[in-house]
Amino acid sequence: MAEVRQAYADLRARGFACGCPVPPFEEVFPGTRTCGYARRRGEGGEDDFYCLPCAYERERADLKTALKYTAYLSIEERGGRAWYVTTWPGERLAEVTSIRRSVKHTWAGLKPWLYFRAVDLHGQAWIGQGEGEGTYCRLRRARGRA
Numbered sequence: 001m002a003e004v005r006q007a008y009a010d011l012r013a014r015g016f017a018c019g020c021p022v023p024p025f026e027e028v029f030p031g032t033r034t035c036g037y038a039r040r041r042g043e044g045g046e047d048d049f050y051c052l053p054c055a056y057e058r059e060r061a062d063l064k065t066a067l068k069y070t071a072y073l074s075i076e077e078r079g080g081r082a083w084y085v086t087t088w089p090g091e092r093l094a095e096v097t098s099i100r101r102s103v104k105h106t107w108a109g110l111k112p113w114l115y116f117r118a119v120d121l122h123g124q125a126w127i128g129q130g131e132g133e134g135t136y137c138r139l140r141r142a143r144g145r146a
């Protein structure tokens with residue numbers, strides 16, 4: 001808990017780079033895996049803090065021009081299971097359109113691995129891979145539009 005208090009004190013001292021007010025402690029650290037702010041590497045190489053709505057807006061803007069992207073995979077149960085590519089706090093970036101289960105050879109042996117195709121919020125096609133739900137995935141832009 002001390003680390004979290006210290007992180008909040010740092011956040012209050014530096015403020016959000018987007019200029020939005022820093023919410024109360026309980027909102028920033030609600031006790032779930034998600035904290036109420038995002039970090040992004042700033043111009044000077046140090047991380048800047050952003051509120052989540054502004055961070056999401058920037059991620060969506062980045063996605064438009066990026067050729068490679070790192071995000072997270074999540075499953076939503078909504079009349080069947082559907083896979084999505086999301087930000088760390090779970091905001092949607094792309095919908096997975098097809099998925100292929102495979103294995104990856106690592107120094108420790110084989111591990112389950114997913115290869116997928118996705119279409120982002122801008123209608124752009126991506127090819128991705130990752131370990132599974134709740135873990136990071138890497139994407140690269142597929143040729144042409146979806």
Ligand SMILES: [Zn+2]
Pocket residue numbers: 016018019020050051052053054055
């Ligand atoms: Zn903001």
